Amino acid sequence: MSSVLNRFLSYVQIDTQSDPQSTSFPSTEKQRDLSNLLVIELQELGIEDAHLDEHGYVYATIPANSEKSNIPVICFCSHVDTSPDVTGANVEPIVHQKWNGQDIVLPDDPTQILKLSEHPDLKNQIGNDIVTASGTTLLGADNKAGVAEIMAAAEVLMTDKRIKHGVIKILFTPDEEVGHGTEKVDINKLGADYGYTVDGEAVGTMEDETFSADGVKISIHGVSTHPGYAIGKLENALKIAGEILAALPKNLSPETTENKDGFIHPVHIEGIQEQAVLDFIIRDFTESGLHEKEALLKEIMKKVLVNYPNSKAEFKVTEQYRNMKEILDQHPQVIDNAMEAMKRSGLNPVTRSIRGGTDGSRLSFMGLPCLNIFAGEHAFHSRLEWVSVQDMEKAVEVIVNLAQVWEERS
Structure with a gap:
C-alpha cells in the first residue's frame, strides 16, 4: 500500500x-x-x-x-x-x-x-x-x-x-x-x-x-442592424440572454440549495448581437423534478421572448445521467x-x-x-x-x- x-x-x-x-x-x-x-x-x-x-x-x-x-x-x-x-x-x-x-x-x-x-x-x-x-x-x-x-x-x-x-x-x-x-x-x-x-x-x-442530470442549450436568434439606425428594429440576442439569466429563480441555484434540492445552473454563454447561446445543467434527485425545472426554464425563455417579437430561440434538452x-x-x-x-x-x-x-x-x-x-x-x-x-x-x-x-x- x-x-x-x-x-x-x-x-x-x-x-x-x-x-x-x-x-x-x-x-x-x-x-x-x-x-x-x-x-x-x-x-x-x-x-x-x-x-x-x-x-x-x-x-x-x-x-x-x-x-x-x-x-x-x-x-x-x-x-x-x-x-x-x-x-x-x-x-x-x-x-x-x-x-x-x-x-x-x-x-x-x-x-x-x-x-x-x-x-x-x-x-x-x-x-x-x-x-x-x-x-x-x-x-x-x-x-x-x-x-x-x-x-x-x-x-x-x-x-x-x-x-x-x-x-x-x-x-x-x-x-x-x-x-x-x-x-x-x-x-x-x-x-x-x-x-x-x-x-x-x-x-x-x-x-x-x-442526481439525475440533463443539459439544456438555448440558442437565441435576434435581429441585427446598425446601432445608429436601430430604433424599432434591433433585438439584441445578448440582451435576451441576459434577461433569461436575470429571471432565473434565486432559490433554484447551486449556491442556495442543499441536501435533496435540485437546481438550474448556467455554465456557459457566448454570442454576438445577432445570436447567442446559453448552456445550462439541470439537476434533481427525481426525474419528475428534473422535468419540472426544464419546463420552468422553457417558460422563462418564452416570457422573455414576448418582448422580442421578431426573435426566436430553440430549447434543446440532452440527457446526461440518471x-x-x-x-x-x-x-x-x-x-x-x-x-x-x-x-x-x-x-x-x-x-x-x-x-x-x-x-x-x-x-x-x-x-x-x-x-x-x-x-x-x-x-x-x-x-x-x-x-x-x-x-x-x-x-x-x-x-x-x-x-x-x-x-x-x-
Missing part, C-alpha cells in the same frame, strides 16, 4: 484536463498521456491484457486465483481527467507531513489557505499527512486519488497470492468531468457483473444515489459487500447521496450496477483541493477487502 502515495504524486503532475467545448473524443488528447502510463504500469504488474482503446479507455483484467467458479466479476473504475474549472497544468503537489491542525497556506498563492474552520473533514486528519497543490492549480485528487488507489490495490492483488479473489476488471475513463465518461465504454468487452467507482469523498463513505439508486436498490449485495469490506478495514461505513454524478450513474443503467466508494478527495474543483495519505491507504485496503468479500460470499 505504500505505493499509493508515489503513484498519486506522479499522476497529478500529468495535465489531463478535459474540455467541455471540444467535439473530439476524448475531449483532450493529453488525457492519453496518463492513460498510456497506466497501461505500461499495469503490464509491469503482470496484467497482460492491459490496453488503451481508440477512444481513450484503459481496460485490464486481474485473473482469478480462487478455485471457485461462480464468483461474480467485479470492476473498479476511476477517471483520468480533471475538472475544466481550474487549471491542471504544472501541478506541484506538497505533502504536509503529520499535520498539526494549523492553517495550511499554499506557497504559490498565500491567499489560498486551507482552514479547519472551513473544511470540517480536516478535524479527523490531525497527525496525518495532507497532500495539496501549491496554490495556483488543482491538485487532481478528483479522480487521480481513485486511480492511484486502484493501481496500488492491483499491485497487492497481483503479488500477494494468499488473497483469494475472482476475476477483477479495471476501467479508467476519460471525460467524466464533462459528462462523457461512459459514452463509448464497451460494456460487453468489459465483461463485469458489478462495479465500484472509486471517486468519493470522506473515508468510510459510499454513495448509492446521485440516479443510480433505481438500479442499486435491485442489487443490495453491491452495498452489503462494500459495508463488510469497510468494516474489515476498521471503518464505520456511511451510505449517503451525492450532489453530483459519477461514471457509475450511467454504468448502472448500461447494465453494470455500480456503487461509488470513497477515494478521500476533498474540496474538488478548487485550488484548495486536498487528500490524506492515510485515507488513500485505507481506500486501497477496502478495494482489496472487497475482492476477498465477493470471493468468500460466492
